[in-house]
Amino acid sequence: MEIFRSASPEETESVALRFAERLGPGSVVALTGPLGAGKTAFVKGIAARFGAASVTSPTYTLVNHYDGSVPVYHFDVYRIEDPDDETRLWIDEYLFGDGVCVIEWADNIADMLPEGAVRVEISKDPAMGENFREIKIC
Numbered sequence: 001m002e003i004f005r006s007a008s009p010e011e012t013e014s015v016a017l018r019f020a021e022r023l024g025p026g027s028v029v030a031l032t033g034p035l036g037a038g039k040t041a042f043v044k045g046i047a048a049r050f051g052a053a054s055v056t057s058p059t060y061t062l063v064n065h066y067d068g069s070v071p072v073y074h075f076d077v078y079r080i081e082d083p084d085d086e087t088r089l090w091i092d093e094y095l096f097g098d099g100v101c102v103i104e105w106a107d108n109i110a111d112m113l114p115e116g117a118v119r120v121e122i123s124k125d126p127a128m129g130e131n132f133r134e135i136k137i138c
């Protein structure tokens with residue numbers, strides 16, 4: 001397990017950019033952390049690593065596609081609680097495909113995550129200030 005500390009969104013992105021060096025086709029990154037933790041900021045860093053731009057929150061679309069040296073699939077499954085069979089099928093196609101999948105609120109689909117998924121937990125600590133984040137990579 002690795003632990004990083006961040007004091008700004010930019011720092012969170014740069015932690016993600018460096019972390020992403022270990023990712024490639026077929027990688028799955030499972031992001032957890034409360035609302036406003038910085039999950040989307042972390043995805044921006046990962047997308048930057050693959051030369052993909054304009055990361056936006058896929059809250060309403062469930063998945064955004066970013067074109068890069070490897071395609072990046074950015075999920076936000078906040079609204080999925082108990083995925084039905086049809087949902088599982090199309091999500092599985094991404095998870096076991098050749099892109100890099102990054103999933104916000106990954107615990108909502110915990111039982112679907114492949115064995116090799118990397119877990120990234122982002123947490124706040126009010127005692128450390130408003131912009132403090134701890135990023136745990138397991």
Ligand SMILES: Nc1ncnc2c1ncn2[C@@H]1O[C@H](COP(=O)(O)OP(=O)(O)OP(=O)(O)O)[C@@H](O)[C@H]1O
Nearest residue numbers: 006007008009012035036037038039040041131133
């Ligand atoms: N160290 C930090 N790292 C990341 N974001 C930070 C940090 N400090 C403050 N912030 C702020 O916290 C917010 C993080 O927003 P972001 O959309 O990345 O969170 P999120 O975890 O994706 O939230 P949601 O669950 O709503 O999708 C932004 O407003 C950002 O400016």
Ligand SMILES: [Mg+2]
Nearest residue numbers: 039040057104
């Ligand atoms: Mg988000």
